[in-house]
Amino acid sequence: MSRRIVLVAAVARNGVIGRGPDIPWHVPGEQTAFKHLTMGHVLVMGRTTYESIGRPLPGRETIVLTRDPAWSPGHDAVHVARDLDDALVQATRLPGEIVVAGGASVYAAAMPLATEQVISEIPLEPEGDVFYPDFDRHHWKETRRDELEGFDRVWLRRR
Template identity: 70%
Template sequence: MSKRIILVAAVARNGVIGNGSDIPWKIPGEQAEFKALTMGHVLVMGRTTYESIGRPLPGRTTIVLTRDRSWSADGVLVAHSFLDALGKAASYDGEVIVVGGAQVYAEALPLAAEQIISEVPLEPEGDVFYPDFDRNAWLETDREHFDGYERVWLERAANRL
C-alpha cells in the first residue's frame, strides 16, 4: 500500500514561503501547530530546508532530498529524487508529509492527496514561492482560525468521488 502524501506549508497572500533560507515572518504558536501536525510521521524536505532547520526534528523520520550524492547528515535519510524518498518512506510508520522547499512541493504536488496550508495574511518580500495549483481540483474540508493565520485543509477533489 502506498502512503498518503500531504503537503504542509505556510504561505503568504503573495505566495511567498521563504526569503533565501529564512521564513519572512514569525507567528507565535504556528511552529507548535506544525509540530503537532507532523509528529510521528515521515518528513520529506529539500536540503536547503533541512539546513535552515539545522537538525532532524525529534519524533519524526526525516528524509532530505538533494542532488549532491556526497551530502549526508546524522540522523536523516538521504534521497536523490522524490520517488526515491517515497521508497525510503515505505518502511516507516506515518504518512509522508512534505515540508518544503518550493522544488520539493512542486514535485510532490501531483502525487499529493492533501494540502494543509497556513494562510498568512502578509505580503512579505521573498524569493521562494509555493507552487501554483488549480484550486478547483481541491476541496476545502476544514479551516481553523488562529491569531495571525488561518490553517486550511484541502483534499484532492478526485479522492472524494
C-alpha cells in the same frame, strides 16, 4: 502508492514561503501547530530546508532530498534521497504519514502526487524569493478551516 501524501506549508498572501533559506515572518503558534501536525510522521524535505532547520526534528523521521552525491546530513537519524521517487520509496518503509515540508521545488515535484494539503495562510505580503507552487483550486476541496491567532490553517483534499 496507497499512502497519503500531505503537503504542509505556511504561505503568505503573495505566495511567498521563504526568503533564501529563511521564513520572512514570525507568527506565534504557527510552528507549534506544524509540530503537532507532523509528530510521528515522515518528513520529506529538500536539503536547503533541512539545513535551515539545522537538525532532525524530534519524534519524526526525516528524509532529505539532495542532488549532491557528497552531501551528508551529519546525523544517523536522517535518510538521504536523490529524488522524490527515492524519498517516497524510503518513506513507505517507515511508520506514519508522508508529509512534504518544503522547499519550493520539493512541493512542486510532490504536488501531482499529493492527496492533501495543509496550508497555514499567513495574512502578510513579505519580500521573498521562494514561492509555493501554483495549483488549480478546482482540483481541491477545502475540508476544514481553523481561524487561529495570526493565521488560518486550511485543509484541502484532492477531489
